[in-house]
Amino acid sequence: MAGKRDDFTEKTKRILGYRAGNRCSNPHCRVPTHGPSNEGPDKINNIGNAAHITAAAPGPGARRYNRALKPEQRRSITNGIWLCTSCATLIDNDDKTYTVALLNEWKKKAEDQAKREQGKKLPGEHDAINTLVAAASGQTAVFLPNLMSNASKATSGYLEGLDQRFIVETSFHKGITHHIIHPKDPVDVKFKIKSDFSREFGSKYKALVEQGKKLVIDSSAVELRGSALLEKIAEDCEGTFELHSLLKKDAVIRTWLVSPDEKSKVNFYDLPGSAVAGTKSMTATSRALGGLLSMGISFSVDNFLTPIGG
Template sequence: MSEGKTKQKKSGSAAEEVAHKRHDFTQTTVQRLRDRAGNVCSFPECYVHTHGSAFTGDKAVGIGVACHIKAAAPGGPRYDAEQTKDQRRHLDNGIWMCQTHSRLIDADDSAYSVETLLEWKQRAEARSNSLLNQKSFTQKEVNAAVEEGNISIVQRMMNMSTDPINMPLDTMMTGYETALEALDPRFNVQVDRVGGNCHHFISAAQENVTLNLILQDLDKLEGFYEAERALFEEGRQLEIPGAHVMFEGSKLFEAIHQKIHRSGQGVLTMGAPKRPLTANLYVRTTEGHEVSIDTFTCYYTSGSVRTVFEGEALGGFFAVKASCAHDGTGTSFDLRFDAEAWRGKNILDLPRFSRLAKAAPYFGKGRLVVEIEVGNNAASFDTKTSPINEEYHALLRWLIEYLGFARKVAEQCSEAIFLKNLDFDHEVYSILRKYAGLIDGPYLGTRKPGLLSKGLFDSQDKCDFSDLKTGGLPPVIKVAQKNSVSFELFGQAITPPRIETLYTGIELVAYTDLETPSQPKAEFYTTEDSTVTMQMQSGDPWIVHRDLSVLDEPLELDG
């Protein structure tokens, strides 16, 4: 989105109820908003510059967006019907954002209030003012200045060694990299040490760098030729065990290969660089409304045939894989969800679950969209054009509802509930839905007139029908559980409060049979005036059991 345009939203049916359309900023106001923010995004701690020179030609490029604090049109976030047209278009009603954060501000369900945005704007403009007459440095320039002053000592020590490849790495990593680069200045070297393993990332420092890579016994590597094809066509990583690799024409690569060959544990990994991109996951309805779910990092590689995008949203719950053919012949999109990424987590600490739950009701009439920001453009993929069908959306919504009900139960428990296992059971779903409703309040309903219950009294029971005849039935009849039945939830046993049902407007029929005069009988009937109230017994706790043996029999509670 270019800097000179404001973000436009479709307002659905709300636009038909008012006379005016959108009140967008003028180009002059857009430029003033950008200048007052110092050409920097106003989102706290973002600090992204939003305008600069294009790589080619004499043009400029921008990723800035002038967002309305109070919506430009009915149906938008924070819309104020009392505002005039001039007030909506005024400088005071705008805030400058980058493309990524503008989506969070302009989303229909934006969580940011007018007061919050005004505070951000004030801070951004104050910061912009404080930077006047100050020097500007990129992170790369700062890092270079630090390295120039601190690495010289380590480098001198490394130069004294006749075998720099075997120098200690823990305290001399940077000097180690510099010494390796000195073996062949045509390459840049970055070394990471993780878990005792050294990973060498080597890239060309100049154009037209040549060396010989000799691969041998490739027919003994299962799946090699398929992986090789993926490397050339899509830029995917290709891994080859060190025993099958040799280098010639570079002292740097020859030295690394000698160390790999001695250890017998090295692996050569080839592939196009994985570059990070910002991606957004949201739901878009048929009316054009958007509900944001997550903003995440997506990585892409590119080969001779297509570009491939891969990433994870919501802490791994969603896995995204998409591709675009360079000749425009087609695209593919795969969006999978799996709660396995949340295994072991506290059910109340699931990443951005509240946004996922807010978006779930729109799955029936909308579609999931992944939008990947590529420079000044956006690559958009959605479930409408993929093989994923309505069953996918229905299953996803059911799983979200299941977790939502379980979270509501967890909020009532004194102990945390963790996702120890991922058994999603339809019977437990029904139990959770019932208790989630009762947590919100008693269930009020009616019952079709007819027999409710019947029984008999024996000689040991004390019952005086004359009292019922003169005094009538109590105004409320309560039927309560004696015991509460526990159920398993993600590897823990949950004992909920007992449920009681209250009936009003009940009629009694009492009689005795001539054959058994000592056993009077009673029948209770609901009528047109009867009401039914179902609720949890007051005072009963929610209990979490780590030992699942409690599921073998009901737990008796006092009362």
């Protein structure tokens, strides 16, 4: 009988497919194997295969061939497994990985799963995204427009939970998360400047106190203590640490065109901006026309006027 293949009957193949729910039995695959073919209203496209667990015939390409089996055992449904075309090729190129025991285990799992799923609704195409939306927004309905605002609320709520002395506003803009943190009452927070940055911080702090100039330093320079919230933000964020003068006010720099004899004077442009004050000087800065015009004027305490740019 050598060379004769013990093939499955068409009925055996069909039953193997149905018992696996017409899906590949490889637990890592499970693709549906049947669909319609556009060749005709009665045509199907089947990418499933009734594969032999132990080979249908001996020979060079045979895998897991068992000479002890009788032909009727070899073509019996118990020697078959329903697989998609690519998984059928996979198991017929490697009998070290895909052993008889493993294939019997796949078959059992696939039939158990088909039994559990029978009559139940399969996940829809949008179910995964709906689940994600529900998890992020707390809403079960598909309502994406609220997703970002709910994520902001959730982030603020989490951060406020770290230190209830603060109100946190969170917003997303151009890919950057902004947190604005307002203390409800005066809060005693200590920050320590790491020694590598002490010289840079020293000169910038002096400019803040004396001229009201905004202090900007890399956030890795600063260690915050006294609030779990601020410590968390300092630890998780890369960016800058800023200190602003409380004496900052909106200001307008008004410019004039004056004739050489000073007889005629025309208002040239009003540049909206801001003014900050320190203990030794006050600085007004403005930008207009998309940055084409910018101006800064610094007034020292003895009324000496020093333009700092234009």
